Amino acid sequence: MNYIISGMKIDPFKLERYFAKYEFSAKYLLSSSDCDGFRMNDILGMATIEEMKLWQNLQLGYTESQGLPMLREEVAKLYSNISSDDMMVLAPEEGVFVALNCILSKDDHVICIAPSYQSLPQVVRSIGCDITYWLPDEERGWYFDPQELGKAIRPNTRLIIINFPHNPTGYLPSLHDFQSIIDIAKAHNLILFSDEMYRYLEHDSSLRLPSASDLYHNAISLSGLSKTFGLAGLRIGWLTTKNHELLEQMMAFKDYTTICSSAPSEVLGLIGLRHKEDLIETNIKKIKRNLSLLDGFINAHSHILSWSKPNAGTIGFARLKIVTPALDFCEGIVAEHGIMIVPSEIFDYGDKHIRLGFGRLSLQEGLDRLGEAFKGV
């Protein structure tokens, strides 16, 4: 697998290139991190008369760069201490790029959770910063120890990057540990970038953490409609922060990426968020049903797989107990059986794990097929 593209100023995003290769050709997707996308009819079918008017009378000109005010007001309801002025709307992945480019200079040191969604460390590397990876303990259910985070701080550390619920392990820290992370950032006056794309997908809502941006002035939180709300195709997300100096800089940077978000996406996103309970409930029900199917499957194939069952999000990271490296295994399985699974090599995390996704209705079909494939292992 060679993803070198000459002249690129940033290394290729292995996970996205892997998806680009297989997502629309493989028959069974067992590694997706989003829930099935809702249909246009689902969203417009929920709309009130007033919301329908917004949609039908929508003018397709440029939109407000910070984001549609009505959309921002709806987004603010997902937070306890964030108002519609404490945010900007942009595509989630764009949020990673914009925020990290505004926060960092090349002499900064960054502590970044790992394994992780590659853009989090990759954008940091592209700026030229030094990175220390904050690694979890698999034996303790992918536990990220805040003490280890504290030990990694250097005099030039500027930023800590976290992502909970975590891609790819599904790990969600306790409120106590989350607060410890915030306290460490505060004590050392560090910026905290908190990727919260899977927030509101806790399998038990009492485990939901506050947003980092609700708790700490120098935290920037990223969230969006792609995972929790099943609206990835809208490409709508947002950055929230109480740090308005940084917010201004990020808005100015967006003039070089998209300038403003798509008008139809903002209105559809607004309608979706106004009916968020229905969207979240549909997704949580599916996730819980799928999680028990997947857990049963892993237990029934315990000679090949083991995992720490996640308690949040749509994905988990299972250990592959075979000699074949995960990448070879996954490339064989997609070529021979049409089942796409992401290997840990894609996360630069050895060759012994695979990421499994349980946000899609087709999971059972994919598992049946995988069970057949396992007969030959």
Ligand SMILES: Cc1ncc(COP(=O)(O)O)c(C=O)c1O
């Ligand atoms: C942790 C994390 N952050 C950010 C993103 C980017 O979201 P989007 O693909 O909607 O831009 C993803 C997508 O998989 C993700 O898993």
